[in-house]
Amino acid sequence: MDAFSVIKSLNNNVLIAEDMNQNEVILIGKGIGFAKKKRDLIESKTVEKLFVLRDREEQENYKKIIDNIDEKTLQSIVDSIEIIKKRINTFTDEHTLVALTDHIIFAIARLQQGLEIRNPFLAETKVLYPFEYEIASEIVEYMNQFLPVHLPEGEIGFVALHVHSAMEGTALNEINRYSQLVSNLIKIIEDQLYITLDRDSMDYVRFVRHLRYTIERVLNGDKVEEPRKMADLLKEEYPVFYNLSWKLIKIMQQTLKKPVYDAESVYLTIHLQRLHENIQLKSKTN
Structure with missing residues (x-):
């Protein structure tokens, strides 16, 4: 029977153990460390409900992090990871x-x-990752029942990025970079067109999603068809939006370190024109 041998119990929910190959691991789970002594055995089949940290660097980081954390807070975090696992149905x-x-x-x-x-990226995160944001909302609401402080709404956005990182296997700093890119592009649009976008409007949601799909195409190297005649028409009819689209594309290229196909300027110009037109119509009716 495979089992872990306890080396040291850090608290009721965390202990250091040794696996059958004599590798040091950290086991995390509700009550896993309660009343456990050195050399006590924990059956491997029970570890499916726990987190096993086998990577040495992650182990050391985790030991430092939880050194001064109270058990209620730690358990709420462990429970939150379980919520993520169940909702995304993956490792x-x-x-x-x-x-x-x-x-x-x-x-x-x-x-x-x-x-x-x-x-600063809360509105963009909510639009870019709606499913992750929903999970993060559940997590923050749950954790606020046990934490010594109340996590504000902004934390939902931060947690959503962690959820997305878990789903996609993408480094958090990369995800932050893309969210910041979208936020920067929105600010440039507002400054250049002298408008303020309504973060709760469907126009805003559609546009941010277009930016997200554009970024994904650039990262994947996907090429979209270039409607040459339409490009010429847009350049002539909507020079402000066409030039702005190219400014945004250059920023994407600099940030993502990848080329952006010319055709993207066409679709971006169309979205910018529609966005601006809808804002103008709403301002006239109000």
Whole structure:
């Protein structure tokens, strides 16, 4: 029978153990460390409900993170990872647990110090990752029942990025880069066209989603058909939007370090023109 041999119990929910190959692991789960002593055995079949940190670097990071964390907070984080696993119905890697734990502890510390947590990409994150945002909302609502502070709405956006990272297996810093790119593009559009976009409007949702799909096509190297005649027409009829579309494309190229096909300027110009037109119509009716 495969089993883990306890080396040391860190608290009721976390312990250091050794597997059958004498590799040191960290086991995390509700009550897993309660009353456990050195050399006690834990059957492998029970570990399916736990998190096993086998990567040495992640182990060391996690040990440092949880050194001063209370058990209620730790358990709420462990439960949150379980919520993610169930909702996305896939494996959640070690890095997600460590990264989310680190983020929540940092957020708690800032709130306890009276420091405001502002998420400048909240609106974009909500539109870019609606499913992840829904899961994150559930997690933050759950955690706020147990944490010593109340996590604000901005934290939902941050947690949503962790959920997306777990789903896609993409590094969190890359996801942050793409979210920041979209936010920067929106700001440039507002500044250039002298408008303020309604973050709750369907026009805004459609446009942000178009930017997301454009970025995904660029990253994947997918080429869209270039309607040459339409490009010439748009350049002549809507020079402001056409030039702005190229400015946005150049920023994408610089940020993503990948070429953007000319055809993207056509579709971007059309979206910009429609967006601006709808804003003008609404302002006249109000």
